[in-house]
Amino acid sequence: MADVTILTGDVLTFDGSPFDGDPTESVRMHEAVALEHGRVAAVGTRDDLTAQFPQAARVDHPGKLIMAGFVDAHVHYPQTAMIASWGKRLIDWLNSYTFPEEMKFASPEYAAEISNRYLDLTAAHGTTTMCSFATIHPESVDAFFEAAQSRGQRVVAGKTCMDRNAPEGLRDTAQTGYDQSAALLQRWHGVDRISYAITPRFSPTSTPEQLEAMGALWSENPGCLMQTHLSEQTDEIEWVKGLFPDARDYLDTYEQFGLLGAGGLYGHAIHLEPRERDRLREVDASLVHCPTSNTFIGSGLFDMAGLMAEGQRIGLATDTGGGSSFSMLRTMAAAYEIGQLRGVPLHSAQLLWLATLGSARSLRMDDKIGNIAPGMEADLVVLDLASTPAIAQRSAVAKDLWEAVFPTIMMGDDRAVTEVWIAGRQVSF
Ligand code: GUN
Ligand code: ZN
Numbered sequence: 001m002a003d004v005t006i007l008t009g010d011v012l013t014f015d016g017s018p019f020d021g022d023p024t025e026s027v028r029m030h031e032a033v034a035l036e037h038g039r040v041a042a043v044g045t046r047d048d049l050t051a052q053f054p055q056a057a058r059v060d061h062p063g064k065l066i067m068a069g070f071v072d073a074h075v076h077y078p079q080t081a082m083i084a085s086w087g088k089r090l091i092d093w094l095n096s097y098t099f100p101e102e103m104k105f106a107s108p109e110y111a112a113e114i115s116n117r118y119l120d121l122t123a124a125h126g127t128t129t130m131c132s133f134a135t136i137h138p139e140s141v142d143a144f145f146e147a148a149q150s151r152g153q154r155v156v157a158g159k160t161c162m163d164r165n166a167p168e169g170l171r172d173t174a175q176t177g178y179d180q181s182a183a184l185l186q187r188w189h190g191v192d193r194i195s196y197a198i199t200p201r202f203s204p205t206s207t208p209e210q211l212e213a214m215g216a217l218w219s220e221n222p223g224c225l226m227q228t229h230l231s232e233q234t235d236e237i238e239w240v241k242g243l244f245p246d247a248r249d250y251l252d253t254y255e256q257f258g259l260l261g262a263g264g265l266y267g268h269a270i271h272l273e274p275r276e277r278d279r280l281r282e283v284d285a286s287l288v289h290c291p292t293s294n295t296f297i298g299s300g301l302f303d304m305a306g307l308m309a310e311g312q313r314i315g316l317a318t319d320t321g322g323g324s325s326f327s328m329l330r331t332m333a334a335a336y337e338i339g340q341l342r343g344v345p346l347h348s349a350q351l352l353w354l355a356t357l358g359s360a361r362s363l364r365m366d367d368k369i370g371n372i373a374p375g376m377e378a379d380l381v382v383l384d385l386a387s388t389p390a391i392a393q394r395s396a397v398a399k400d401l402w403e404a405v406f407p408t409i410m411m412g413d414d415r416a417v418t419e420v421w422i423a424g425r426q427v428s429f
Pocket of ligand 2 (some may be wrong): 074075076229267319322
């Protein structure tokens with residue numbers, strides 16, 4: 001097999017943020033990308049790359065869009081089999097659907113089956129990296145990392161710690177949560193393309209003792225990410241107030257235990273107080289927008305424009321299975337719709353950036369993934385911008401790239417995903 005592969009098509013790269021000035025100015029288009037040893041070797045014209053790598057294998061995708069694989073900054077892989085569960089809001093949804101399903105991950109066989117099913121499904125949707133919550137069971141972390149490792153995939157995950165307000169069988173303690181998380185972190189963090197994230201589910205399901213233990217573990221391992229949930233629904237916020245009467249606000253239930261910092265990922269972050277917004281920005285934490293989840297569970301409208309304008313670091317995510325899709329295309333569409341409900345339409349360049357480089361930035365991995373540039377890891381997606389008759393008839397009359405790509409963002413799904421490359425190798429699905 002040739003060491004170098006050249007993909008030709010419409011190769012989209014970012015050389016800036018589309019949230020700074022004219023969104024289209026952040027994007028560059030190229031004719032070809034060369035992949036070597038799992039990384040991007042070069043981007044350029046077809047002729048230049050063919051001359052530079054005369055022995056390369058070549059795969060031509062005329063008229064197709066080639067871009068970085070999607071990065072999903074907040075998912076629950078164990079919720080794969082209960083996605084699209086009807087009719088509940090957050091707390092009831094967790095108790096009725098989520099916790100019974102997560103209980104099944106006591107079985108390592110089930111954890112392995114769902115890990116592989118989830119990674120198959122998401123690859124077919126063009127997602128090449130995700131940051132996942134596992135369950136309380138250490139085996140659920142091992143299963144997910146083993147499945148990702150065998151695919152050469154860059155992933156982040158952690159054992160979801162809960163020591164209260166969860167059913168028997170789905171609770172650890174402050175001590176076992178710490179010990180099991182520490183052991184998993186030791187075993188996996190930095191192995192191949194795997195990163196460990198310290199993962200207290202959210203403050204209602206952790207005692208102050210457990211939050212303190214998680215904070216201690218993070219301070220002992222400051223190179224790890226820390227992921228949790230913040231201010232998703234108003235009922236949840238009221239519950240947090242009752243559980244932590246001395247806290248200044250929801251964020252303070254993390255902050256007072258050392259769980260606020262750069263490298264912190266706060267899922268949802270919808271109903272934020274001014275103090276919370278200030279503190280999140282001051283420490284340069286990451287907020288993760290989960291738009292299909294926010295409409296599906298009825299949580300609220302994330303303030304993308306306001307939060308971006310004040311300089312917050314923001315990623316985009318499906319939140320599978322509170323989110324109603326595995327697709328980052330569908331997720332971009334939902335982010336657009338929420339923007340519209342708030343009076344601010346997001347540009348296609350902004351949506352594509354959020355689903356790749358923005359999410360990679362939120363995971364502090366934008367030097368490795370989320371863009372196509374020499375030296376970056378070769379995780380790519382090839383998109384068909386005419387994947388269904390409905391999309392094709394609209395993109396056929398597009399006047400420019402942005403009009404051609406927007407119908408796929410709004411109406412596309414896994415049928416738009418022609419090819420996926422992970423670490424320079426084509427994935428079969
Ligand atoms: N808050 C705490 N746990 C969860 C979860 O699993 N999904 C969502 N959407 N919100 C949560
Ligand atoms: Zn979540």
